[in-house]
Amino acid sequence: MTVRAKIIALVAAGVILPVLLVSLVIISSVRTDAVDKFDNQSKSEISYVDALFSMYLNNLAENAAFFARADAVQNIMPNSIESYANQPVKKMTPESNSPQEQAAFSLFNDFGETHPDLAYIWLGTADKGYLQWPHGNSGENYDPTKKGW
Numbered sequence: 746m747t748v749r750a751k752i753i754a755l756v757a758a759g760v761i762l763p764v765l766l767v768s769l770v771i772i773s774s775v776r777t778d779a780v781d782k783f784d785n786q787s788k789s790e791i792s793y794v795d796a797l798f799s800m801y802l803n804n805l806a807e808n809a810a811f812f813a814r815a816d817a818v819q820n821i822m823p824n825s826i827e828s829y830a831n832q833p834v835k836k837m838t839p840e841s842n843s844p845q846e847q848a849a850f851s852l853f854n855d856f857g858e859t860h861p862d863l864a865y866i867w868l869g870t871a872d873k874g875y876l877q878w879p880h881g882n883s884g885e886n887y888d889p890t891k892k893g894w
Contacts, residue, residue, distance in 0.1 A: 808856075811856075812852075812856075812866075812868075815852055816848075817845075817848040817849045817851070817852040818849055818852070818868070820845055820848065821845045821846075821849060821868075821870065821874075822845060823870070823871075823872050824872055824874070825843045825844075825845040825846060825874070826842075826843070826845070826846050826849070826868065826870050826872075826874025826875065826876050827839070827842050827843075827846060827874060827875070827876070828872065828873040828874050828875065829873075829875055829883035829884065829886075829887040829888075830873040830886060830887060830888040831886055832883065832885075832886065832887075833885055833886075834882050834883060834884065834885045835882065835883055836880070836881075836882055836883075837876075837877065837880060837881055837882065837883055839876055839880075846874075846876060849868060849876055850876060850878065853866045853868075853876070853877075853878035854878055854879075856878075857878050857879065865877060865878065865879070866878040867889075869889025869890065869892060870889070871890065873888050873889060873890055874889070875887060875889045
């Protein structure tokens with residue numbers, strides 16, 4: 746190897762090696778920073794979604810507690826809610842059934858009208874009575890005691 750080649754190799758190594766080392770340090774630093782930012786952003790988004798789910802579930806629990814404490818629901822007696830077990834599909838008519846069913850349906854209706862995003866309110870009793878808001882048809886041989894509520 747000539748002296749000139751040795752000088753060129755030494756200068757090239759003197760330039761390339763530091764550039765390579767600086768590049769590796771910068772790439773590592775940028776990568777670490779990106780991973781940290783992604784981790785922080787992900788935790789922030791997960792925390793936000795968790796808060797939304799918690800609010801939703803708390804709202805459902807509060808609504809269920811409201812209905813459980815309502816006089817119209819507490820005054821329901823055995824066999825006061827129409828049973829659709831062992832019956833074909835038919836239109837539900839809570840306004841023409843027992844006074845307890847009428848009162849409960851009126852409560853459901855008032856609640857439903859003040860909560861426009863609400864799709865259904867259901868009530869099932871141990872004696873197979875079933876009430877739902879809004880009006881609808883019963884299921885064939887519908888037995889609410891076989892539901893996992």
